[in-house]
Amino acid sequence: MAPNRLIILDTTLRDGEQSPGATLNTEEKVEIARQLARLGVDIIEAGFAFASPGDFEAVSQVARTVGSDNGPIICSLARAIRADIQAAAEAIRPAARQRIHTFISTSDIHLEHQLRKSRSEVLAIASEMVAYAKSFVQDVQFSPMDAGRSDPDYLYTVIEAAIAAGATTINIPDTVGFLTPLEFGALIYGIRQNVPNIEQAVLSTHCHNDLGLAVANSLAGVENGARQVECTINGIGERAGNCSLEEIVMALHVRRHLFNPIFGRPADEGEALTAIDTRQIYKTSRLVSNLTGMLVQPNKAIVGANAFAHESGIHQDGVLKNRLTYEIMDAETVGVSENRIVLGKHSGRNAFRTRLRELGYELGEADLNRAFLRFKELADKKKSVSDWDIEAIISDEIRLIPEAYRLEQVQVVCGDLGIPTATVRLSTADGSERTDAAVGTGPVDAVYRAINRIIDLPNELIEFSVQSVTAGIDAMGEVTIRVRHEQRTFSGHAANTDIIVASTRAYLNALNKLHFALAHPTHSGGVLGSPDAAAQKL
Numbered sequence: 001m002a003p004n005r006l007i008i009l010d011t012t013l014r015d016g017e018q019s020p021g022a023t024l025n026t027e028e029k030v031e032i033a034r035q036l037a038r039l040g041v042d043i044i045e046a047g048f049a050f051a052s053p054g055d056f057e058a059v060s061q062v063a064r065t066v067g068s069d070n071g072p073i074i075c076s077l078a079r080a081i082r083a084d085i086q087a088a089a090e091a092i093r094p095a096a097r098q099r100i101h102t103f104i105s106t107s108d109i110h111l112e113h114q115l116r117k118s119r120s121e122v123l124a125i126a127s128e129m130v131a132y133a134k135s136f137v138q139d140v141q142f143s144p145m146d147a148g149r150s151d152p153d154y155l156y157t158v159i160e161a162a163i164a165a166g167a168t169t170i171n172i173p174d175t176v177g178f179l180t181p182l183e184f185g186a187l188i189y190g191i192r193q194n195v196p197n198i199e200q201a202v203l204s205t206h207c208h209n210d211l212g213l214a215v216a217n218s219l220a221g222v223e224n225g226a227r228q229v230e231c232t233i234n235g236i237g238e239r240a241g242n243c244s245l246e247e248i249v250m251a252l253h254v255r256r257h258l259f260n261p262i263f264g265r266p267a268d269e270g271e272a273l274t275a276i277d278t279r280q281i282y283k284t285s286r287l288v289s290n291l292t293g294m295l296v297q298p299n300k301a302i303v304g305a306n307a308f309a310h311e312s313g314i315h316q317d318g319v320l321k322n323r324l325t326y327e328i329m330d331a332e333t334v335g336v337s338e339n340r341i342v343l344g345k346h347s348g349r350n351a352f353r354t355r356l357r358e359l360g361y362e363l364g365e366a367d368l369n370r371a372f373l374r375f376k377e378l379a380d381k382k383k384s385v386s387d388w389d390i391e392a393i394i395s396d397e398i399r400l401i402p403e404a405y406r407l408e409q410v411q412v413v414c415g416d417l418g419i420p421t422a423t424v425r426l427s428t429a430d431g432s433e434r435t436d437a438a439v440g441t442g443p444v445d446a447v448y449r450a451i452n453r454i455i456d457l458p459n460e461l462i463e464f465s466v467q468s469v470t471a472g473i474d475a476m477g478e479v480t481i482r483v484r485h486e487q488r489t490f491s492g493h494a495a496n497t498d499i500i501v502a503s504t505r506a507y508l509n510a511l512n513k514l515h516f517a518l519a520h521p522t523h524s525g526g527v528l529g530s531p532d533a534a535a536q537k538l
């Protein structure tokens, strides 16, 4: 059953969304799923359908919009419980190709303290629930949770039973990120040697990054016969996150002469080892970062701002003479364009649309017009408008949820001689306008207080960050924030050459999401108590 290329299961929308604070609403999940399809992932784990009505709806929407005949397989996670499996089966039904992923723990520590069940009970449940999932779909994946800390002999028995019951993929999670590459490789090897029917299933890895070893462990799994890797964009996920998609894919791409023989190909064969279109990597990373509010650290491999930057003289000297001296891959391979100066203030709509198409954006007329106006405003202020600036405008301008509140005007007075004071004017969807003012400890605080006087949506600001999109004094500032309302967090993102304007728009972006979630409590990311209570607050 081992295919001669690596299958990529992306779990950004399921395990990735388990990152503390990375809540996504349905529209954002669909947007990410569309981009994952462009990226070329084989399987999208779209969520955990049973977890909430919002999660169910998000999985269904992804299945409906992205799960076409030649699109990715759409998968939902389900505990080894009938109700979970039924919800998963129903949610993924609109997709042309469907997978149910069911799991149960096999480590003694989980059996004793969490499940409170014996080994024989769990063995029976695993087998029964795989068979139950099989009654809905042909493609069933089974994971023995905490496999990394399970007794190998018991693990082999459970896997053999799951395959006998119909599992077509066996996924091996190092749930707590405990193993080293040598140990994880040996675990995969041991399974291949000791599970008699293992050839009937595809072996998969699911590695967590608690010791920073998720990618290394996944690679060790591949070296030992795993043919599917579970991963997330930017490596986001529960606790320290998961194996990062961009890192594992580029490791296989850049070092393919090492991996080709493992996949039974000549070392120098040119064909890629995954179906991923690597030129979509950077764009996907930016989208996920913007929508989840999880910033990418500058030194992050492949997609960090510094990943292709050369700072020191000796390195710059080498790169100028021959870039191979200090570069192991071309930035364009992952979609980071070298073509920084593209458009200016004399460019027209056609040139702008063409550049957007080259960057992979196909906008409707209304969105295009809004983005074009922002581009012109920026071109008036900046000497050159780069691809990075254009991406920032698009992610800022194209809102996935309706805007209940729109910024009309913001003005601040600040400095070390007076009290920072802000005046804000907002318009609402019905066309009315409201203006208010407030003082604060700084200009952003003053703006946020002024907005809070207009919009009564109690929240706590839990994260605020500003970074520049490009170098230079006229660079666009990108602001990413997160606010907490009751138990939920909402991210906001905006870009502008004026960081106070960007901060204001980012806050409104988060408040619009919060407002939308309260108004649509069954949407993913929006289950916030009773609709009546929500309506009262509005």
Ligand SMILES: CC(=O)SCCNC(=O)CCNC(=O)[C@H](O)C(C)(C)COP(=O)(O)OP(=O)(O)OC[C@H]1O[C@@H](n2cnc3c(N)ncnc32)[C@H](O)[C@@H]1OP(=O)(O)O
Pocket: 015, 018, 048, 050, 051, 052, 078, 079, 080, 081, 103, 104, 105, 114, 115, 116, 145, 175, 238
């Ligand atoms: C390693 C992973 O990433 S696993 C996936 C993690 N993702 C999530 O948890 C998604 C979000 N979760 C949720 O919304 C909720 O936990 C729900 C809806 C799934 C369940 O909620 P509740 O019914 O209130 O249960 P709660 O979360 O308190 O406890 C989990 C229960 O599931 C049981 N359980 C855990 N894993 C499994 C499993 N794989 N198969 C069967 N039962 C399981 C636990 O033993 C516990 O049962 P108990 O209440 O009888 O002790």
Ligand SMILES: CC(C)C(=O)C(=O)O
Pocket: 015, 077, 103, 143, 145, 146, 171, 173, 174, 175, 176, 206, 208
């Ligand atoms: C459900 C499984 C695959 C999981 O997420 C884990 O064990 O980390």
